[in-house]
Amino acid sequence: MKRLNPIVFFLMASFGFFVSCDNTVPVDPNGPTLEFLSTSAVADGDTVMPGTAIQIQISAQAGDGPMTRIEVQEDGAAMETSRLMFDGFAAGSNPSPLGSGDATSLNWTIDITTDTERGVLHTYTVIVTDSAGLTDEFSFDLFTMAGIPVTSLNTVLLLNAGGPAGTGGVDLHTGTGTGSEDAEADIKDKGLDLGASSNAENWYQQIMPVQATGSDLRLPAAGFEFDNVTVSEEIAVAFDAATSINESDKVAIGDVFLVLSQGTYFAIKVTNITVTVDDNADNYELTVLR
Numbered sequence: 001m002k003r004l005n006p007i008v009f010f011l012m013a014s015f016g017f018f019v020s021c022d023n024t025v026p027v028d029p030n031g032p033t034l035e036f037l038s039t040s041a042v043a044d045g046d047t048v049m050p051g052t053a054i055q056i057q058i059s060a061q062a063g064d065g066p067m068t069r070i071e072v073q074e075d076g077a078a079m080e081t082s083r084l085m086f087d088g089f090a091a092g093s094n095p096s097p098l099g100s101g102d103a104t105s106l107n108w109t110i111d112i113t114t115d116t117e118r119g120v121l122h123t124y125t126v127i128v129t130d131s132a133g134l135t136d137e138f139s140f141d142l143f144t145m146a147g148i149p150v151t152s153l154n155t156v157l158l159l160n161a162g163g164p165a166g167t168g169g170v171d172l173h174t175g176t177g178t179g180s181e182d183a184e185a186d187i188k189d190k191g192l193d194l195g196a197s198s199n200a201e202n203w204y205q206q207i208m209p210v211q212a213t214g215s216d217l218r219l220p221a222a223g224f225e226f227d228n229v230t231v232s233e234e235i236a237v238a239f240d241a242a243t244s245i246n247e248s249d250k251v252a253i254g255d256v257f258l259v260l261s262q263g264t265y266f267a268i269k270v271t272n273i274t275v276t277v278d279d280n281a282d283n284y285e286l287t288v289l290r
Contacts, residue, residue: 030063031134034126044140049234051116053085054142058126059107065131066103071095072110073125085111095129118231119146147231153288155271160203161191163280169210172259172266172288185210186261187217187268190247192280200277207257207284208247215261218242226256226269229289235265251284266290 037057048054060067070086071094072079084091087108098106115122122144127137153175161168161180169178169185180188188210196202209217221241229235239258248257253273259266272285 029065029132029134031065031132032063032067032128032130032136033061034128034136034138035059036126036138036140042140042142045143047143047145048114049237050114050118050144053111053113055109055111056126056140057107057109060105060128060136062104062130063134065134066100067098067106067128067130068103069095069097069129070108071127071129072112073127074115075123076125079112083113085109095127098128114142114144118144120144145231145233145237147233150229150232150235150289153290156286156288158187158189158207158284158286160280160282161189162203163282170286172261172268172290173264175288181210181212183213185213186215186259186266187257189284203275203280203282205250205273205275205282206248207251209259210261213261215259216244217246217248218244218258218260219248220256220258220267224256226267226289229267232265232290235267235289238267239265264290 035058037059040056042048042054042056072084078094081091081094084094086096087110110126112124120143121141123139123141125137125139127135129135153172156170156172156175157177158170159167159177166179167177168180168191169182169188170176171178171184172186176184178185180191187207190204190206190208192202193204194202207217209215218239219242220238221243224238235258239260242258248255251270251273253270255270257268259268267289269287270284271287274281274283274285276282
């Protein structure tokens with residue numbers, strides 16, 4: 001019988017030994033996970049105002065290594081820090097390092113100021129990175145509104161409804177004064193408090209929608225800037241976020257209201273108020289955008 005060479009046997013045995021002991025499969029490290037929360041103020045594909053701050057909410061969890069930085073990109077490039085806020089604070093850098101308190105878990109709001117160019121699609125990407133260089137990210141698209149330039153009517157007068165017939169209302173489409181219940185009236189003055197102690201103090205100085213024309217008078221949400229409105233669509237968006245009222249509080253100079261009447265959206269700013277003590281010529285002076 002042919003015998004196996006001892007040297008060959010030794011080599012074969014050694015090889016078998018090493019093969020049998022080197023059977024551990026390397027495990028890839030777990031990277032961070034990042035989630036875009038459904039409670040965010042905007043969603044993928046929304047249309048937003050140019051040059052305004054939108055807010056998203058994110059949640060991130062570390063994997064095997066601590067998270068070390070976060071970045072927000074616009075169309076593949078890091079955004080300017082002047083257009084970013086991280087969890088209520090102005091971004092000092094972008095990418096921004098994460099402190100020890102956010103290394104394992106974070107739940108943040110991120111404020112992004114959109115580009116000022118109109119009618120543009122932008123893709124925003126949020127990226128978190130850990131100590132091993134592993135990342136997770138998500139992206140969403142936002143369109144900036146194109147819009148139709150607003151039409152402005154200045155020095156529109158709304159007279160006290162306690163005055164002569166044919167006064168007390170205003171047609172916001174044309175800026176023409178009307179009777180308080182005329183078919184053309186979009187808003188009206190409330191008129192006189194007949195129980196007031198004197199005629200000099202009997203003007204309510206409040207405005208109301210006109211039920212006959214189905215107008216809807218609203219108070220804008222916080223953050224609406226009348227003087228920054230440039231396109232009609234901004235008024236419609238602001239109206240949707242506003243609070244409907246049956247009548248205003250006592251009107252003051254600088255007050256702003258939103259109106260939907262006869263298919264048109266209006267933004268109104270009170271620029272002056274004249275109060276008379278011996279007649280009913282009291283009036284509001286308005287600037288009207290549509």
